[in-house]
Amino acid sequence: MHNKTIAELSAGLKDKQFSSEELTRAFIERAKQFDPKLNSFITLTEDLALEQARQADQRIQAGDNTPLTGIPIAQKDIFCTKDVKTSCGSKMLDNFYSPYDAAVVEQLNNTGMVLLGKTNMDEFAMGSSNETSFYGPVKNPWDLNTVPGGSSGGSAAAVAARIAPIATGTDTGGSIRQPAALCGITGMKPTYGRVSRYGMIAFASSLDQAGPLAQSAEDAAMLLNAMAGFDTRDSTSTELAVPDYQSTLNADINGLKIGIPKEYFGDGLDAGVQSAIEEALKEYEKLGAQLVDIELPNSALSVPTYYVVAPAECSSNLSRFDGVRFGYRCENPLDLEDLYKRSRGEGFGPEVKRRIMIGAYALSAGYYDAYYIKAQKIRRLISEDFKEAFKKVDVIMGPTTPTTAFNIGEKTDDPITMYLSDVYTIAVNLAGLPGMSIPAGFSENKPVGLQLIGNYFEEAKLLNVAHQYQLNTDWHRQIPGEFK
Amino acid sequence: MSLQKEDVEKIAHLAQLSINEEDIPGYLEELSKILHLVEQMNAVNTDNVEPMAHPQDSSQRLREDKETEINQRDAFQKIAPQVERGFYLVPRVIE
Numbered sequence: 001m002h003n004k005t006i007a008e009l010s011a012g013l014k015d016k017q018f019s020s021e022e023l024t025r026a027f028i029e030r031a032k033q034f035d036p037k038l039n040s041f042i043t044l045t046e047d048l049a050l051e052q053a054r055q056a057d058q059r060i061q062a063g064d065n066t067p068l069t070g071i072p073i074a075q076k077d078i079f080c081t082k083d084v085k086t087s088c089g090s091k092m093l094d095n096f097y098s099p100y101d102a103a104v105v106e107q108l109n110n111t112g113m114v115l116l117g118k119t120n121m122d123e124f125a126m127g128s129s130n131e132t133s134f135y136g137p138v139k140n141p142w143d144l145n146t147v148p149g150g151s152s153g154g155s156a157a158a159v160a161a162r163i164a165p166i167a168t169g170t171d172t173g174g175s176i177r178q179p180a181a182l183c184g185i186t187g188m189k190p191t192y193g194r195v196s197r198y199g200m201i202a203f204a205s206s207l208d209q210a211g212p213l214a215q216s217a218e219d220a221a222m223l224l225n226a227m228a229g230f231d232t233r234d235s236t237s238t239e240l241a242v243p244d245y246q247s248t249l250n251a252d253i254n255g256l257k258i259g260i261p262k263e264y265f266g267d268g269l270d271a272g273v274q275s276a277i278e279e280a281l282k283e284y285e286k287l288g289a290q291l292v293d294i295e296l297p298n299s300a301l302s303v304p305t306y307y308v309v310a311p312a313e314c315s316s317n318l319s320r321f322d323g324v325r326f327g328y329r330c331e332n333p334l335d336l337e338d339l340y341k342r343s344r345g346e347g348f349g350p351e352v353k354r355r356i357m358i359g360a361y362a363l364s365a366g367y368y369d370a371y372y373i374k375a376q377k378i379r380r381l382i383s384e385d386f387k388e389a390f391k392k393v394d395v396i397m398g399p400t401t402p403t404t405a406f407n408i409g410e411k412t413d414d415p416i417t418m419y420l421s422d423v424y425t426i427a428v429n430l431a432g433l434p435g436m437s438i439p440a441g442f443s444e445n446k447p448v449g450l451q452l453i454g455n456y457f458e459e460a461k462l463l464n465v466a467h468q469y470q471l472n473t474d475w476h477r478q479i480p481g482e483f484k
Numbered sequence: 485m486s487l488q489k490e491d492v493e494k495i496a497h498l499a500q501l502s503i504n505e506e507d508i509p510g511y512l513e514e515l516s517k518i519l520h521l522v523e524q525m526n527a528v529n530t531d532n533v534e535p536m537a538h539p540q541d542s543s544q545r546l547r548e549d550k551e552t553e554i555n556q557r558d559a560f561q562k563i564a565p566q567v568e569r570g571f572y573l574v575p576r577v578i579e
Contacts (some may be wrong), residue, residue, distance in 0.1 A: 096563065253541060308525070319500075324564070337500075352516070379536045415518060
């Protein structure tokens with residue numbers, strides 16, 4: 001059952017080929033068998049999963065089911081889950097059992113999905129390799145010496161190894177698309193405002209967005225149908241009807257105009273990645289699409305701009321972790337200031353502390369205009385580059401990442417090298433656009449991801465364009481050898 | 485710009501983070517590198533550009549001024565490090 005997409009599993013449940021309880025047990029067994037190698041889960045919620053599976057079976061029996069009822073899912077450990085440990089990959093929240101459900105958890109519970117567990121991630125989603133997790137690094141199922149990417153590395157590895165048929169993630173600068181690319185799966189970051197951020201532990205509030213990590217575009221469409229929607233509890237949630245993303249998957253893409261930004265094919269792009277991407281673009285031409293050269297002239301500024309905006313917002317968001325109301329508290333505080341400083345100093349890891357400090361500095365008196373306002377101005381320039389491009393093209397394509405999966409430990413000594421692994425994904429968050437990564441072949445036996453960028457709220461178009469490619473290729477069907 | 489040791493101490497204080505003395509040189513080097521990266525922004529003229537705070541330039545939605553939350557004090561305090569009679573406990577602030 002583990003090699004089936006959720007679209008296939010959904011049909012199997014409906015036709016009573018197997019029950020949700022059988023399906024759930026099968027994935028729990030796989031997790032027990034394979035996860036010691038990968039470390040993709042922080043918490044397995046076996047008892048809860050079996051209880052939810054039995055409820056799902058009753059719903060299916062009663063005909064009160066949705067296409068997702070009874071399908072197991074892994075949730076990134078950034079989504080607050082009532083009475084379940086929600087650590088965000090941090091020692092700070094190692095003892096945190098959320099008193100409420102995030103909107104995404106609530107919505108998926110309502111559809112009758114089954115929670116397999118909470119997946120490993122970079123601490124507070126700050127990282128591109130899953131190495132900043134308090135719970136240790138996750139291994140890439142395609143090569144256990146390499147990283148799965150991050151920050152949603154646990155979700156990506158679990159889906160790639162078919163320990164979970166589908167998972168959720170969040171993407172602030174590439175944290176869904178980059179691990180999806182490195183693990184050879186399909187990931188989507190929706191438009192900013194499309195999925196509620198309520199109960200999703202905040203990193204950079206003007207950039208954070210939740211989305212699916214899946215085996216296929218069709219599966220991503222099915223999950224996005226349940227995740228997307230307006231929520232008054234998220235003050236930046238967009239009040240816009242949610243289309244049925246599955247209904248347009250088969251639309252004809254003949255005549256589709258694909259923008260190719262020359263900035264995404266310059267220095268730093270690995271030759272093996274480049275040739276896989278060029279092959280994928282040729283496949284699109286065969287499907288009737290037309291390639292159009294475009295420019296995104298401010299692309300090179302996206303990493304510097306991001307490393308002001310994201311740390312500034314994180315330093316503000318993470319001020320809530322004070323050792324008083326929840327989370328980690330230091331031993332024997334001398335006074336209130338000692339309690340704050342040591343609880344935070346001991347509870348946060350090095351990368352989180354670095355980013356909080358950069359943010360505190362950028363927002364401090366005398367530097368606010370030079371850093372934060374400057375970055376917000378460049379953010380507009382980056383966003384306008386995309387607006388210009390979308391006057392000429394329907395979607396934009398290029399590599400998701402400059403290289404395939406790198407070795408564990410390879411980039412941990414130099415934060416800048418690590419930051420540059422998100423060079424093609426960050427601009428999409430700054431502009432607030434939807435983006436995807438889909439498997440597009442291999443370079444030296446490691447997966448390559450093709451990035452698709454769409455105009456605001458055109459998730460349906462991206463999923464359609466991705467699905468048409470997947471009908472004509474089988475890269476998304478590849479499973480790493482030892483997990484078949 | 486490059487930072488000094490005192491800058492790192494001041495930033496850590498602003499961020500209410502205790503950092504070990506022996507970790508300061510490492511932070512000094514890494515934070516300086518990040519600021520150096522960030523300074524690439526200065527190459528661009530942004531004189532007539534409006535800062536962008538929100539991807540769709542939306543403003544905060546307003547809502548009716550009515551109570552929407554229920555009291556969940558017990559549930560929230562169950563996960564607190566130290567509480568007594570419904571209050572969060574911290575070291576004595578006023579002598």
